[in-house]
Amino acid sequence: MNKRRVGLGYTALGDALIMLGLRYDREEGREVASKISRVLRDSAYWASVEIAEEKGSFPLFDAEKYLDSGFAKRLPEDLREAIKIHGIRNSHLISIAPTGTISLAFADNGSNGLEPAFSWYYNRVKRMADGENLVYRVEDHAFREYRKSLGIAEDDDKAVEELVKNLPSAFVSALEISAQDHVRMMAAIQPYVDSALSKTVNVPADYAFADFKNLYLQAWEAGLKGLATYRPNMVTGSVLSTVESQSQDLDMTDPDRRIRLDKTPEPALASLRWPSRPETPAGNPAITYTVNHPTNPFAVFVGHLENGSKQPFEVWCNGAEAPRGIGALAKTLSTDMRSFDRKWLEMKLEALSRTSGDGFSMAFPPEGVATSVPSSTAALAKLLQYRCNQLGAFDDIEQAQSPMVDALFSLKEPKSGTDGTMSWTVDVKNPATGDDFVLFMKELAMPDGRNRPYSVWIAGKYPEAFDGLCKSISIDMRIVDPAWVAKKLRSLAKFKEAQEDFLAREPGSEKQQNQPSTIAYVAKLIIHRYNQLGILDENGYPSEDMGLMNAEAPTGAATAGGVRVMPGKECPECKNHTYIRKDGCDFCTSCGHVGSCG
Structure with a gap:
């Protein structure tokens, strides 16, 4: 009673944001949550001052000490003045409680406290008096x-x-919300709560220890009073579990089983684009950021075009000590930027911003605030996110069309059951750099019966940034038209890095050949596997044209029969890789050669 602590709060914040048309994991949603919390704080504190004026302050109240506290310093000046004159009835007033039972019993199962909804419908487990579990929807x-x-x-x-x-x-x-976005919401609300927040940060069962470490560091840097994470496991299970649909399956009768997809998306023809780098004879604006990595500092350059609106279209990294592989990742991201599919780019950057590794603290723009990042890949992704937001590239993104995302045959990486699934593996060793690892690609069965790679990983001794590159390529692999990942791989197969070249067997051959870099060799190996599966030819071009990719012809490129130059197989006449199937016939979009029909 010496402090008369109370805990006013709210519930169903997540549902309220939904009904306002705001996403919980976006800045607009956090701004509204912050305003709600500020109104709650100010209303509660004014009411407590009015009661103190009538009945007196809490027994331990000392105006000078109280107003000198960190929380009281953030109160509006007129409220601070009122407390100084009249005192305040309660030492603490705000606490955002879990409200799980309250929400379920009295709020029509609105989302709990400040939490987003766990799922739209789910199974809840209740332990009965006889020890049995009752499961209900x-x-x-x-x-x-x-x-x-x-x-x-x-x-x-x-x-x-x-x-x-x-x-x-x-x-x-x-x-569906990243652990980082859960923490960001807490950081938006905590300044207006004098006690603590009850908030669960959901993480997947395979969440890495390094990610846990960086998550708690992020929470500490944001000034949070506490952080509760929840990771389900096979031993204890989970209190809540979603009702999962079986969109994929395993053929349990086949020892060489693969995850099997029942259907794939059917995007509109020519819906995906990969414009080449625009010619900029007069130059183009770019901004530079410095990443002060403790051992491998590097600079990030983000260029944009000014065509009525500012469009970020390329990123590259530089520095004598830049992490190996970060330049290759920037190269592939530039292709993503030139797809001009904002949702695709946002999704890719969000995934990369969570890539774990050796975390470090960097000065983040615009104020240079020390910010914890889990890896150099994440640092690059976060800087690119920041610049894209600054240029307005992600404004009104919820209403934007996304042909790239629509063309994913799986939004998230398909997961196998405990019986596993097939993968293709190969050893990679570069004596020049000391790289020594195993490359493996997971594969699934497509509805047409073909096997298709959908994820690439490496294990062994390799630079940290290779993880980010693998994650990026894995997402590219899930575009239903393999022409997209093929373009990335052909570019990487030529990627050079100083003093990295080495002799190795050319994939699919006994011939030894000089490889320009470890990354280039990995790209060749992936192309080789696609070739083995009949998806790409030996040069990395699609064996069949799906008609989804709408590649922009180079400036001045010839056209045949009014058809824009399009990527395809090698033409037997002009040898360009522009041989497609058109109107039932093989047709070269470069020279106009017509092959077999029917």
């Missing part, structure tokens, strides 16, 4: 109201599943 309040507004019945499972697949973008659940 629960729907989120915002989802239920939206479903009812569309006239969809709760027991219409097919319609409900289809609805979940096509929800407005504001419907983002706890399991």
Whole structure:
């Protein structure tokens, strides 16, 4: 009673943001959450001052000491003056509680406290008096109201599943939000809460220790009072579990089993683009950032075009001690930037910003605030995110079309069960650099019966930035048209780094050949595997044209029969890789040669 602490708070913040059309994991959502928390704080503190004026302050109140505290210093000046004159009834007033039972029992299962919804409908486990577990289905309040507004019945499972697949973008659940964005929301609210926040940061079962370490460091740097992470495991399971749809399966009768996809997306023809680097004879603006990595500092250059609006179109890294592999990653990201698909770029950068490694602290723009990043890859991604936001590239992104994302045959990497799935592995050793690792590619079975790589990883001795490059290429692999990843691989197969060249067997041959770098050799090996599967030819061009990629012809490039130059197989006449299938015939878009028909 000497302090008269109370804990006012709120619940259903996540659902409130959904109903306002705001995403929980975006800055706009955090701004509204911050405003709500500020209004709660100010209202509660003014009420406590009014009660103190009538009944007196809490017994231990000392105006000078109280107003000199860190939290009180952030109060509005008129409120501080009122406390100085009248005192305050309660030492602490705000605490955002879990409200799990309250929300379930009295708020129509609105999202708990400041949490986003766990899932739109899920199984909840209740332990009964006899020790048995009762499992029952629960729907989120915002989802239920939206479903009812569309006239969809709760027991219409097919319609409900289809609805979940096509929800407005504001419907983002706890399991879809990155751990970093969970922490960012806490950081937006904590300045207005004098006690603590109850918040669970959901992380996947395979969350790496380095990521855990960096997450807690990020929370400490943000001034949070505490952080609770939750990672499910096979031993204890989880209190809540989503109702999963079986979109992929394993053929358990086949010892050489692979994950099998039942269907793939069907994007519009010529919907994907990869413009070549534009000619800029007068130059183009670019901005430079310095990454003060403790052992491998480097500079990041982000260039943009000014065509009515500022469009970031390339990034590159430089520095005598720059991490090996970071330049190759920047090269592939430049291709992503020139797709001019903003959602695709945002998704790619968000994934890379979570790449773990040897974390460090860097001065982040614009104020140079010390910020913890989990790796050099993450530093590059975060700087590129910052610059793209600064240029307005991600403004109104929720309404933007995304042919690239629509062309992914799997938004997230498909996961196998405990019986595993097949992969292709090869040893890589570069005596010039000391690289010595195993490259492996996981494969799945497509609906047409073909096997298709969908993920590439390495294990052994290699530079940290290679992890970021593998993650980026893995996402590219899941574009349904292999022409996209093929373009990236052909570019990387020529990638040179100083004093990295070495002799190695040319993939698919006994011939020894000088390889320009470890990365170039890895790219050749991946192309070779695609060639073995009949997806790419030996030069890294698609064996069949799907008609999705709309490659911009180089300036002054010849056209044949009014058809723009398009990538394809090697033409037997002109030897250009522009031989496609057109109107039932083999046709070269460079020279116009017509081959077999039918």
